[in-house]
Amino acid sequence: MSDNAQVLPKAKKSVALSGVAAGNTALCTVGRSGNDLHYRGYDIKDLATKATFEEVAHLLVHEHLPTWAELNAYRAKLKRLRGLPQPVKAALELLPAATHPMDVMRTGCSVLGTVLPEAHDHNVTGARDIADRLMASFGSMLLYWFHFSHNGRRIEVETDDETIAAHFLHLLHGKAPSELHANALDKSLVLYAEHEFNASTFTARVIAGTGSDFYSAITGAIGALRGPKHGGANEVAMEIISRYRTPDEAGADMRRRVEAKEIVIGFGHPVYTIGDPRNPIIKEISRRLCTEGGNPRLFEVSERIENVMMELK
Incomplete structure (x- = not known):
């Protein structure tokens, strides 16, 4: 058979604990028909072709697809949250250039949690605000560290870009990205925004289940995602x-x-x-x-x- 021939994938074998329920979630269903993925009931194929990452983030965090007015307000909120507190910048400046990017994000998340801690009552509104802040600022953390550690430059992390994808690429290259590149990253963010009970999500839920704070749960999840058998x-x-x-x-x-x-x-x-x-x-x-x-x-x-x-x- 030619290497270029179209070959259909073969069915995979079941593994230990297949079918055993580990918990409940309204966020996502994976593989019910063998090749499907849904976020809150919406097919990933529809979301990837018809929605932006900000719309999907609103769906996952705030439980519904936004109206046009809600989307504009949400984008404006995420723009406002791109900045980094000075203690976070100071911590990022201490990280060597050889640091793995996942370690940068893990460290930035942990430090941000000490500077802007979650309320002791772990209220839902506060948790959603933290989720929005982390989504908006993870790119800022990563690129602030990158430019400082590699070039000694303290960049301005706030831009006027409408999307998280365009903001990230703008900081990376120092100029507004092409539509092709911004759209490619945006669609990638949509595709990998949620995946039910993967290892990092399970890690986050275990940590949250102990009564710990939101930042600790995400910091632990990043540690799990970093592993070669996961992300x-x-x-x-x-x-x-x-x-x-x-x-x-x-x-x-x-x-x-x-x-x-x-x-x-x-x-x-x-x-x-x-x-x-x-x-x-x-x-x-x-x-x-x-x-x-x-x-x-x-x-x-x-x-x-x-x-x-x-x-x-």
């Missing part, structure tokens, strides 16, 4: 793709690794027994970025790896 798998997958100069080289090496019984990160999922519904969406975004950016190699290599793995696994 860190994306990083490993990118390292794999970057190894190869051509699709043929990638295809041949993947076949060798599978025959040698090596574990290849990024393939197979215990919940999506048929396939991850986010994959076709992010794949098309990746194709556009690589093609319109004039460097299709990464996409072509990743697509060859995908086809080989689907054929052999």
